[in-house]
Amino acid sequence: MARKRKRSNNPEALRRRVLDVAAAAFQSGGYHSTSTHDIMHEAGVTGGALHHHFPTKKSLGLAVIRERVAPTVEETWIAPIRAARTAVEGIVDTFDAIAASLDERGRVLGCPLNNLALELSLADPDFQAAIGEIFDAWRKAISEKMRAEKTGSAMTSGADDWGTFVVASYSGAMAMAKAHQSSEPLRTCARQLATLLGNDRRRITRMRPALR
Template sequence: MRARILDAAADLFLRKGYHDTSVQEVMRAAGVTAGALHHHFVSKKQLGLSVVTDRIAESVREAWIRPVEEARDAVSGVRAAFHLVADGLREQGFVRGCPANNLAAELAFADADFRAALQPIFEEWRGAIARRLVGEGREADEARDLATLVVAAYSGAMSVAKVEQTPEPLLIALRAVEGRLSLAG
């Protein structure tokens, strides 16, 4: 039941945003009563924070960290992650945005608890890319800077993709990032 509630909330937060999603909508989407929801989550904020730590963190691991860690090299991993997301968006036929970026844009400035929950996700994401780059002979500072560039380029491209309703900005950002990664060093 907890997983069903988290899945429903994650979907609604992605579609509508955290602030525009009511607890009643989450209950309806999950098919649970108020008692069942409040048994697992004492407040909407606790539910939102659990979505960040349980659903969004895992989606970043699945879409980004695993492809980067499993690839033959950092550039191949970054390429695989960009294509995984772009292909999924193309298949889906619409772009809602990146769950981590959407909630960061909506809540990170205004709510220190959400900022604290989101920060480790971005750190893990950049850290995975930086570790691969260091393993390929890059200096730690350069690797960290390049990893930040990759995440920032993806995040910005995803925002443009959301506005334009096409995954093409992701592929444009990928080309720029690949060029920068191959020039660095």
């Protein structure tokens, strides 16, 4: 049962709360299975307040994609890749960190971007475009990191293809992790990517083992 919340006179705080509740609901139950009434109830807001900020469920869905899912991908993937010493280290470390987080949480809800991509990409062109922009930014961050290393290897010369491959590997691994409720698909993909991208064995053995 949702806790009763004190009504806020801060419109921006209310808007943020609605977005947080909607993002969590779409992640755990899906966009189509979540009603605006569910969101109103959980966020503790009236219908008038909800519709003032989000006149339609679609407008709320687009806001969640742009203001919650996109920053999550930025924080989880794009920023760590840019900050890493090398592209390979950034990729392996990110897979490792996410796998460890799933182990600690004890439940796999899947990648929020991938979940919505599977559910909404064919439902509406605006959803498709918003989701596609995030995938493009994610892939671009990886390929730019690879290209910047200027090693002359296949990794740098085929950086765009490698960026797509890494994003697709992660998306598939998260789908399998969700189906099996296990972080192991992420760890397996990380090890294989490390090998394919020329990472040395020491980096691979530093991967933390999955919790059993």
